[in-house]
Amino acid sequence: MSKSKSWLSLSWVFVIQILFQSSSTIAATRKEIGFPERRICRTTVQGRYLLSDDNGYVCDALSLDPQYRCCPERGDKFSCHGCNVLSQCCNSYEFCVSCCLQPAQTQKEQVLKLKVAKPSTSGTYLSVFDFCAGRCGHNSESVVHENAYVSDFHHCFSLPSNSSGSTISPVEARLNGINVVIGRQGESCDSVCKSNGQSCVLNKLLILNQCDIIQKYMSCKGACLASVGPDQPAEVVDDAPKNLNPGACLYTRTQSMLSCDGSHRHTRRLCPCA
Numbered sequence: 001m002s003k004s005k006s007w008l009s010l011s012w013v014f015v016i017q018i019l020f021q022s023s024s025t026i027a028a029t030r031k032e033i034g035f036p037e038r039r040i041c042r043t044t045v046q047g048r049y050l051l052s053d054d055n056g057y058v059c060d061a062l063s064l065d066p067q068y069r070c071c072p073e074r075g076d077k078f079s080c081h082g083c084n085v086l087s088q089c090c091n092s093y094e095f096c097v098s099c100c101l102q103p104a105q106t107q108k109e110q111v112l113k114l115k116v117a118k119p120s121t122s123g124t125y126l127s128v129f130d131f132c133a134g135r136c137g138h139n140s141e142s143v144v145h146e147n148a149y150v151s152d153f154h155h156c157f158s159l160p161s162n163s164s165g166s167t168i169s170p171v172e173a174r175l176n177g178i179n180v181v182i183g184r185q186g187e188s189c190d191s192v193c194k195s196n197g198q199s200c201v202l203n204k205l206l207i208l209n210q211c212d213i214i215q216k217y218m219s220c221k222g223a224c225l226a227s228v229g230p231d232q233p234a235e236v237v238d239d240a241p242k243n244l245n246p247g248a249c250l251y252t253r254t255q256s257m258l259s260c261d262g263s264h265r266h267t268r269r270l271c272p273c274a
Contacts, residue, residue: 041070044097044133052097054129078102082196084179085217088158091196093136100132100157104219114159132157153179178204179273182217185237188263193273200260204272209233209258214249217270222248230262233270240266 041053043064051071052058056078059071080099083090088105090096100106111131115122125131135157178201183192189200207213209232211224218235227250240246244266252258263269 038068040068041065042129043069043071044094047092047094050092050094052094052101054101054127056098056101058094058098078105080105080182080217081184082181084153084181086175086180087153087156089153089156090136091153091155093155096136096155096157097129097132100136101128106132106157110159174207175204175272177274180208180217181271181273182235183269183271185268186263186265187269188231189260189269189271189273191263192269192271193260196273198273201272201274202258202260204274205233205258205260206255208270208272209251209255211249211251214251214270218249218268219247220249222246224249224251226251226253228252228254228257229264230257230259231264231267231269232258232262234264234267235270236267 041055043051043053045051050058050060051064053064053069053071055070055073057071057073057075058079063072064070065072078098078101079095080090080102081095082092083095083099085099085105088100090099106128108128111128112125114131115124116134125134136155179196179198181192181196183189189205193200211220214220214224214233214235220235221238222236222245225245225248229250229252232250232252235249236244236246238246250267260271
């Protein structure tokens with residue numbers, strides 16, 4: 001009887017040892033795989049209704065992930081809704097930050113060298129988000145007489161005037177005084193401009209109706225294609241049917257078809273407003 005008990009005890013020790021070694025192996029394997037930990041987002045805090053996170057998404061405060069503080073990844077990333085991409089100014093702080101975060105709009109290497117303020121002792125920006133969140137706020141370059149805005153598009157993320165070194169191109173000169181605005185999906189330019197308290201300028205559509213110009217404002221992930229329709233110049237939304245070339249930018253060779261009231265439920269228009 002004592003021998004059987006002894007043998008049973010040894011058996012249990014052996015089983016426990018095997019289980020311990022197995023669990024250690026599994027734990028080590030999991031550690032080596034290194035499942036990525038989700039990052040906590042940084043967000044803007046200036047607006048009463050909307051937020052922009054450092055991933056480039058805009059959402060309302062109620063939609064924010066309570067644990068990771070990130071906006072839901074739906075809608076447009078790096079959205080330039082309500083922005084004049086040429087002047088790099090927007091009528092909304094949150095969309096200004098979102099648009100500014102787009103790598104095509106803001107070069108990381110350049111902004112991280114900029115000082116936060118004019119004094120020589122000032123530090124530089126630590127991230128593109130810091131630059132965008134700070135630059136899109138109201139600043140002296142967007143006001144006149146210190147008590148009025150130059151225009152409704154007073155949230156600007158362009159580089160300070162003494163650091164950009166840019167010159168005005170012929171196209172920019174022809175669009176002087178025009179706010180080039182990217183509309184929402186399915187909106188006409190009449191509606192886009194009206195929502196900004198302005199009107200669509202039909203003859204300026206001729207200037208925007210060129211691939212090299214459209215590509216300055218829109219991502220054009222599906223290239224730039226000639227098309228037919230009164231809703232151009234425009235960009236096809238990503239979730240459009242495949243036969244409509246999702247992500248492509250469109251221009252028309254039949255310029256007589258250009259119209260401020262044209263719209264299509266699968267495109268976002270590029271609109272000249274004044």
